[in-house]
Amino acid sequence: MDYMNGPGRNHLFVPGPVNIPDQVIRAMSRQNEDYRSPAIPALTKTLLEDVKKIFKTTTGTPFLFPTTGTGAWESALTNTLSPGDRIVSFSLGQFSLLWIDQQQRLGFSVDVVESDWGYGADLGVLESKLRSDSQHPALLLVDGVSSICALDFRMDEWGVDVALTGSQKALSLPTGLGIVCASPKALEAAKTAKSVRVFFDWKDYLKFYKMGTYWPYTPSIQLLYGLRAGLDLLFEEGLDNVIKRHTRLGTATRLAVAAWGLKNCTAKEENFSDTVTAVVVPPYIDSSEIVKHAWKRYNLSLGLGLNKVAGKVFRIGHLGHLNELQLLGCLSGVEMVLKDIGYPVKLGSGVAAAAAYLSNSTPLIPSRI
Amino acid sequence: MDYMNGPGRNHLFVPGPVNIPDQVIRAMSRQNEDYRSPAIPALTKTLLEDVKKIFKTTTGTPFLFPTTGTGAWESALTNTLSPGDRIVSFSLGQFSLLWIDQQQRLGFSVDVVESDWGYGADLGVLESKLRSDSQHPALLLVDGVSSICALDFRMDEWGVDVALTGSQKALSLPTGLGIVCASPKALEAAKTAKSVRVFFDWKDYLKFYKMGTYWPYTPSIQLLYGLRAGLDLLFEEGLDNVIKRHTRLGTATRLAVAAWGLKNCTAKEENFSDTVTAVVVPPYIDSSEIVKHAWKRYNLSLGLGLNKVAGKVFRIGHLGHLNELQLLGCLSGVEMVLKDIGYPVKLGSGVAAAAAYLSNSTPLIPSRI
C-alpha cells in the first residue's frame, strides 16, 4: 500500500497516542519469547513493583492487561461492582460520556451529574450525594488515562480504590497495556462483585501472581520490555520532574493560546489540564479544518474537538515524552495554520509568550550538567 | 534489571508466541501516529480486506481487537449468545478446558463432551446432539488460534459462523491482536444477543466501520503496520504454500519423534496437528525437566505439558515463520536434551528421519530460482 510520507518528522500533538522515546522503540524491537521461561516472570516482577510508583501506592495491586484504556475501565468496573450497583459519574467531556455509556451498558445504575464541558467535577455535589447515602461502602474509581505519570496523583494518600491508565498516554508507549491498580478495599470488593467477567477478571491474575508465573494468558513480550525501558527513563528523570515538565509545557501552551487571543475550552484555572489544551476557535472557523490543514501542510498532528465541541475546538496534546523545543515548533505551526485558515494571528506571538515563560522555568538536563 | 542472555539465538519452539519475521519487527519499530488522521483508516481498510483471505471468507466481517486469544474467545461468545444459551463444547485439551471455563463463567449452559486428551472432537456425538435439537439455530464457533494461517481452514465453505485467531500464533506477530471474523448469520445473531459487553462489542466497531474511521478506541499503530507486513509476507509466499510448509514441518517432527522411540500424545493420525507436537516421555522422566534443561543449556524453548499431562509430555511448536533448518536444529537439540536427561536416544536418529523426509519434500524458494 502507499504511505502518506512527508518530509521531516511528524509533529505528534494529539492527546494520545503520544511520542515514544527512542529507547523504548529500541527495547521493543525484538523477537517473541516463551513467556513461561524464568525470564519473563523475573521481568514482570520488577514491572509490577515499579508500576506502583507511578500510582504512588505501596498497598495497591497492579494489573497489566493486554488491552486499551476502554478495557481498563471495564476491568475496574466489573471487578468491583455487581449489576444494578449505583455509580455517581460526572459528565463533563467526551471521555466521561464514553465511560458513562460503558457503565450503563454493563448494567450499573448510573447517577449522572451533568456539567457544562470545560468545567470539572463539582465536588460539592459529590459530597452531598455521598452524605445522603450514609454508611455507604463507596469505592473511588479514577480514570487516570490522561493524567497518571503526567500530573500529580497519589493513590494511597487520596484514598483511591481503583486507578487506571493506558500505555499510549503519559507512559509514552504504544497502545496495548491497560494498567489498573486496585486498593486492598477494591480487591476485597472483587471477591463479591457479581459482574460477569473473564478476560478482565483480577482473580485469574491473582492466581498466577501467587504461582509466580504472573500471566493467565499470553502477554506482549515487546510491551513488557518497552514498559521496563519507559519506567527506567521516568525514574531517571524523576517522577516529580516529569510532572513539573508537564506543568511547564501546559502553562506555556496556555500562554500561547492567550497571546493568540483565543480561549481555552476549560473555563477555570483550577481545571486547566497540563496534558491537553482544547482551544476554542471563532464561530467563523471550523476547527476540523485546522486539524486537516496542519497535517496536510506542516506534518503536524493536532486533536479534533469531539462530540459537543466538534468543529468548535481543536486540541493540543502536550503529554508524554516531549520537550520545550518540540512544543515551540508545534505552537509555531499552529500559528501558521491559524493564519492560513483565516484567523488574524500575529505570527510569533504565541511562541514568544511561551518562550518567555520557558526560558525562565526550564531546568538544565541533569545528566549533562 | 539483569537479563538472561545466552550466546547465539534463542530457538523458539513453544506453540506460541512464535518467531517473528525480521520484516515485521522492522515494520513495527516505529513511532506512534494519530489514529484519526487519514493514514490509519487507509491502512486499516487494506487490513480488514486482506485479513478475510486468511479465513477464506468473502462474506465475513473481521474485527481486530486489541486483546489476546482469550479476549477473542470472549468477543465471539458475548456477541452471539445470551446468558443461559446452550453451547456444545468438546473437552479434549488444555485450551478447550479454558474456553469451557470461560463459557461457564460468562453464564452459558455448556454441554461438555468429554474425551480423552489426545483425541479430537467426536463429530458423531456432535451430529446426534444437533439432530436431537431439531430446527436449532445453531452457530458454529471455531477457536482457530493454533490453526488459522497454518492449517487448511475455509470459513465460508465450511459454514463457520465465528472464527478467531491471535496475532502471536501462525500470523507470527507479537501478542496483541485478537482477530475475530463473523459470518452474516453471526452478525445477525449479535443484534439480539443479550450478553453484556462493551470493550468486545462488535456493534461499536461496525458503527466506526460505517463512518470510515474504523476504531472505537485507540489501536496499536505498531501492530497495524506489523500486520500489514506479515500479511504481505504470507501472500508473497502464498497461503497454500504456507500450509504445505506446516504440513512438511509437522510431518518431519513426527518422524523424528517416532525415530526416538517416543509417542505422540495425539493418538490417531487424523488428529495430528501440523502446528504442535506433544511428545509423551517415559514414566521415569519428568517432562518439565526437559523444558528447563533445554532452555538452560541449549537456549532452546520448548512447551510444557499442561494440566492433565503436566510432567508427562513436552511440546514442540512448529508453527509460524519457520523453516526446515531451524526445525532440524531444534530436533537435534531435543535429542541432546533427551540424552542429558537420561533417555537412551540415538543422537542423530530423529534428525536423520526428519531430514530424509524434508530432503524429498522441500521446494526451492520461489524468489531465488
Add this chain to the structure above:
Amino acid sequence: MDYMNGPGRNHLFVPGPVNIPDQVIRAMSRQNEDYRSPAIPALTKTLLEDVKKIFKTTTGTPFLFPTTGTGAWESALTNTLSPGDRIVSFSLGQFSLLWIDQQQRLGFSVDVVESDWGYGADLGVLESKLRSDSQHPALLLVDGVSSICALDFRMDEWGVDVALTGSQKALSLPTGLGIVCASPKALEAAKTAKSVRVFFDWKDYLKFYKMGTYWPYTPSIQLLYGLRAGLDLLFEEGLDNVIKRHTRLGTATRLAVAAWGLKNCTAKEENFSDTVTAVVVPPYIDSSEIVKHAWKRYNLSLGLGLNKVAGKVFRIGHLGHLNELQLLGCLSGVEMVLKDIGYPVKLGSGVAAAAAYLSNSTPLIPSRI
C-alpha cells in the same frame, strides 16, 4: 556506561550528521547477509543506477566506498592524479583547509588561492590560472559533501569530473558511505594516475562491476538497504522538491538571523548556503558557550565555529530530512539560548520572521492532498 539522556527528542541541527528518516532507520535495523549471494549484487545494481540521479549524471560511474567524506576526498585525488601534479585549491573555510592539507600530504603541488572565510571561490582567479596554463588537461573535482542532494548540482551539465558526498549529510543516512562519482575523463585519468592507492582504488571496483559481484571487499549490508530506503524517499519527494525545501529552510533561517540583529558569516548573498548558516556573535559572547548551553538546557545540538572562527560563530545546520516546524523549534531554541547567554534578543522575533516566509512558501504534502 551512563548515557546523557534528556526528556523529549534531541534537536539535531549540526551540519552533519543529520536527522535520519525513520524509514531508513527501520530499513537498516537488520541482520548481516552474505554479500556474495545474488541478493546483494541485485540491490547494489539498483543503487549504482539510482545514485547517478543525485549527481545528475548519466555518463558518470559511481563508487560507494565504506568510508567517510575524508576518504571520498582521498579516493577522488589518488585515482586521478600523480604525485607532484598541480592542484588549484581555494582556501575559504575549515573543510577546504582540511582538503588542502590532505592534498599536500598526498604529495600534490597545491596552488592555494586564499580568500577570507565567508567568501566563495573567486572564479576570476580560477579562470586566469586555467588560461595561463594553456592546453591543460585539467580535471574539475568537486567536494559536494555539504551540497549534493540538497543544492542544485549537475555533474554532466557543468562538466564536473569527480563529485563526491558522504552518507551522513543531505542523504540523511548514518556515516559510513563515501560516494564518489567519476566522469569518463576521470576514469581515463585513473588509468595513468600514479598515486599509491589500494583501499580507495577505483580499478578494483571496476573489476568487480564487470564480474557483476560489485564488491572488492565487504560492504555494510545495513547501509546498502538504508541507501535504498533513503533514495526511495528522495525520489518520492522529488529531487527538485528536496532542493526547494532546502532553499526554503535556508532562507527562513537567514531571515531569523537578521531579525535577531546578528550577521551571517557569509558576506554575500550569492554565497549563502542553504544547508548551513554560520551566525556571527557579538565580541562579548563566546559562541562555544551557546553550543554548550543549547545542548545542556534545551537538548538542541548546534555546530561550533571551527578554527579561525572558533568562539566567533555558531552554526545552524538545516540540511537533510527536516521540515518547517522542526526548524522553527530550533530557531525558537536559539532565541532562548541567546537570551540566556546575555544577548538582547526579542523572543519570537526570529521565529516570526521565518514563519512569515514559510507560511507563504511551504507547499502541501503531495501524498496528503
Add this chain to the structure above:
Amino acid sequence: MDYMNGPGRNHLFVPGPVNIPDQVIRAMSRQNEDYRSPAIPALTKTLLEDVKKIFKTTTGTPFLFPTTGTGAWESALTNTLSPGDRIVSFSLGQFSLLWIDQQQRLGFSVDVVESDWGYGADLGVLESKLRSDSQHPALLLVDGVSSICALDFRMDEWGVDVALTGSQKALSLPTGLGIVCASPKALEAAKTAKSVRVFFDWKDYLKFYKMGTYWPYTPSIQLLYGLRAGLDLLFEEGLDNVIKRHTRLGTATRLAVAAWGLKNCTAKEENFSDTVTAVVVPPYIDSSEIVKHAWKRYNLSLGLGLNKVAGKVFRIGHLGHLNELQLLGCLSGVEMVLKDIGYPVKLGSGVAAAAAYLSNSTPLIPSRI
C-alpha cells in the same frame, strides 16, 4: 525493488559478515547525534579502553577506523613502513594473497614465502629469515580479521606490534569498523614511516585523542553504540568462554565433516581454524553448486571456495554470535545439500558426530543456572 525473501530465518554460515546479536541491532537502531557533544567522546573513551581487552593488550593504542578489514590492513602498513621497506609475507590462502597484493601495490618490497594452501605459515622459514637479517628492527603485523575475539590472541604476551580486525567478524557487528591496535614500538615507527597516508593516518587520531574529542572526522554513531553493546555481551559471556565456544563449534564441525567422509582443506590439526572450515568436495562435484543450492532451497548461506580452490571447496563459517543448535541446523542442511547434489552422504551422520561431542562439552548458560 524485489527482495529475495524466503520462509523462516536465513542461516548465515559464511565466514563473515556474521550473525549480529539482537542486542546489537537494537543498540544500532538509532538516530544520528552530534559527535562533538560530550556524549560521544565519553562513549568513545570506554570503547577504546575496552577494545584493548579483546587484543589482550594494556600497552597498545587502538584505532577505530570507519573502514573495512582491507582498510585496516592499509592503515597497519602505511603507518609503520616506508616505500621499499621489506616485508616477509606468507602466501597460504586467499586473504594472504590479497594482503600481499596490497603490500606490493603500496610499494613495499615483499618477500613472499609460498606454501600450499591448507598449510600454515612455516615458522622455521620465518625464523631463518629474521636471523639472517641480524639487528633488524622488525615489526610483527598480524591480520586477525578472522581470529581476534574468537581464537586465543595475546598481543602483549606474544610481542605483536600491530594487530587488526573488522567489526563484521567475530565481533558480530555490521561491517564498517576496521579496528587496529598498535604497540608502543609501532607508534614509534609511525613517527618516521614515510608511506603516504591521510585517511588512515594514526597521527590525526592521536592528535584528537590528546584533545579528548577523539575523532578527526565523522564516526558512525550507530557503530559506536553497536560496539558498546557487542563488547558488553562479550564481557558478560567472558572472552575466554567465547573462545571456548569457538573451539567447541569448530571441533563439532570438523567431526561432522569427517563423518561425511570429506576432507578438511587444512591438512594438519595444528592449523585447523575454529572460525571457518573449508570442506573439500570430490572431483565430480562443483562446490559452487553446493553454495547456490543451499541458498536456493534451504535459506542456508555457505562460503564459496576462492581462487585456487574455487569449485573445489565450500566453507562453513562458525564464528561470532552463534550457538550449538544453530550449527547443528546448518550441518543438517549441509547434509541435505550434499545428498541433493549427488554426494552419497548418510543423513544425520555429521549431525550425530557433532552432537555427540557437543552434548559432552556444552556448558550451562551462566545467567540461567
